[in-house]
Amino acid sequence: MRPGGIPRSVLRIAAALLTLVLASVLVFLALNVLPGDPAAVMLGTEARPDTLAALRRQMGLDQPQPLRWWQWLSGLARGELGTSHTYGVPVAELVATRAAVSLPLALLALLVAVGLGIPAGLFAATRHRRTGDLATMAVALVGLSVPAFWIGILLVLLFAIGLRWLPAGGFPGWDAGILSGTAALILPAIALGLPQAAVLARVTRTAIVEIMRLDFVRTARSFGLTRTEALRRHALPNALPPIVTVLGLQFSFLLAGAVIVENVFYLPGLGRLVVQSVGGRDLPTLACLVMLLVTAVVAVNLAVDLLLLRLDPRLRQRG
Amino acid sequence: MTGLLEVEHLTIRSPGDPPLVREVSFRIAHGERLGIVGPSGSGKSLTALAIAGLLPDGLTVEGSVRLDGREILDLPEAELARLRGRRIAMVFQEPLTALDPARRIGRQVAEPLAIHGLGTPLERMARAEALLRAVGLPPERASPDSFPHELSGGQRQRVLIAAALAAGPDLLLADEPTTALDLVTQRQILDLMDELVAGRGLALLLVSHDEGVIARMCRHVLVMEAGRIIRSGPAAAPSTGGAVLPPQPRERPEPPALLAASGVSRRYRLPGGAIRQAVDRVDLAVAPGEAVGLVGGSGSGKSTLVRLLTGLERPDAGLVRLDGRDPAEPAVPRHPVQLVFQDPFDSLDPRWRVGRILAEPLHGLRLAPAVRHRRVLAALAEVGLPAEAVRRHPHTFSGGQRQRIAIARALVAHPRLVVLDEPLSALDRPLQEQVLELLAALRARHGLAYLLVSHDLDIVRRLCSRVLVMAEGRIVEEGPVGQVLLRPASAAARALLAARLAPPAPPVAPPKAGDYEP
Known part of the structure; x- marks a missing residue:
């Protein structure tokens, strides 16, 4: 408990909500107030002034800025996201179909990163400064250096064109069945997840190696644990805070930063939608997308903060 | 009496350096107590760690360590681990860092029982509570659900002792168990160890740089220096030493103070x-x-x-x-007014050379560089360090020399x-x-x-x-x-x-x- 009796977790949640409100102001300012009239863009340069004024009135552009911000934000909260200028469909529907691709893709990629990165980091830590460690870290360095799209192209060459195990690209939609949907996401998830696995392996190894040197690990061994058991029971739980912090950053990146891999595999994901709506000046869609990604990042950060409070009892008290 | 622990010709090396411990031999019978005293770097802690198979990585060990007549020095890690906690337990120097910060103390005390498969989880927690009580930490003073950071150094050392005794070992290795504690707490912890070791008939190997601590606990002592046992005999109270200065016949300080x-x-x-x-x-x-x-x-x-x-x-x-x-x-x-602090390792900036460290109090006095340099050299000479020390970094000096540097830094501003x-x-x-x-x-x-x-x-x-x-x-x-x-x-x-x-x-x-x- 803190002075004033407010638990730390409540303070963190309040801070996250405040961040979202501030972000909405920034997004609104960037998209609506800065030069460039959306109505003028829609009508083109030949538009007559009275047509332009009518459209501005119809779009609500003639109202004061703070009021427009509030209407937009409360609309977002109620789920009224407006209509996409480019596609002519409700933004909510558009974003939902894209998120149905991007979210599973990010989760799968995270699974690849955790499933490969953490065991590799643990393996390297147990063989600190020996051959196994050096080999693992060398592979991780290659994984870090090679761009995800290049890994994607190699994967397509091998598994789609060579072995014909998995589709080379495109997304059949979840209506075509969970299996074929997932199959379409496997190669992109590996391409996205491998560089992240390399980062995670390095973070895990460093954290574990540092903790294995600490006194309490020796104490645990004096109780009767072997080195490996002490690593699993004492070093790993204490190494989780840095690992979880990195995972949180990675998830945000995987959700929003998959544009290139989505392009390599022709996936209809959020990343491509961002690029398309920027190109088409589709402001309602863009505003909604940016807010969605901001919300996702803030939410993941909040989850990481709350998890860290659980993992390290010392954080719960410090002021 | 049968020998519980027999150590023969124990030699510990770091590759490429002279041996850190050479040809150390001794034995401890069931229920017997033995002290090892010596300055830091004499190899006394390494000897204790080698017995438990907890030497830092990269050190090699030769000779023989037998527990109940069975050679344990060359046992594989898994078999040695089975002896640790169950037969040989250890208490370490630094209670502030020796406990897992993310685990409740009750679970840590119960951990040796869990590791060696003694009792059901419920019995273990009851056992841990009883042990914490026995070391003077009843639930009203420190709940078994507390985390280590919620306890003082002395209380954490009590937790460590409770955990060390949990699985009923025959031999307790205590490596400077009270060095990090203040004198009052030190006394309490020694009393507690004395009582518990006697009550349970444990054998004790007590390692300390402080002869007073050894004399309080043990009858027999080995004196180590530079990796060798140089003397062995009855533990005696250390010489208290005479006053360095004759007591000064000074009246109450006359003003102005x-x-x-x-x-x-x-x-x-x-x-x-x-x-x-x-x-x-x-x-x-x-x-x-x-x-x-x-x-x-x-x-x-x-x-x-x-x-x-x-x-x-x-x-x-x-x-x-x-x-x-x-x-x-x-x-x-x-x-x-100048200050000299407790820890000569922390109070000198490791990235500065000694010359710059010593000149720092002169900052702002507007001295000519030559005067400043003369003052620095004079202060070094005062504390008995060579002039060439100005070009070296603090880490190239021993603890005692560093404290001299800290004193010289205080003197330089007159x-x-x-x-x-x-x-x-x-x-x-x-x-x-x-x-x-x-x-x-x-x-x-x-x-x-x-x-x-x-x-x-x-x-x-x-x-x-x-x-x-x-x-x-x-x-x-x-x-x-x-x-x-x-x-x-x-x-x-x-x-x-x-x-x-x-x-x-x-x-x-x-x-x-x-x-x-x-």
């Missing part, structure tokens, strides 16, 4: 909102050239008072005058008062002796005034004529050192005196039968 404080108070807000009165209406005076001791247990407010007296912090109430001026005023020159905050606590006893003599000689040569902060009355006695006793933020007793030592008036002074380990060496209780069953 060099340093004067009146009604000085300072309070802090603790996390959680509570207020702590760290220093409470303190009056004191130090005359020019006088050496005054300030003693008190940990948490008595000594360090806060030092910060107030040296102007590092302002009091909430009261006045501090150094040479008639307020030392916290930015315009008042700081060089008349101060009138040097505040010494536990200046010897981080040093071995032989080094303590040397630094003590250096401090006494410097004071005689320059007419320095000292304010010596310590919890060790023996050190205060040897350097100071007058002593102030502090408890709970107040000065509770004041007088000539001899008087306070012989006839302490306050409870705080009596507690500090009782905590001194020299000279009593109580007889060791004969081991009792009755093996502990978890």
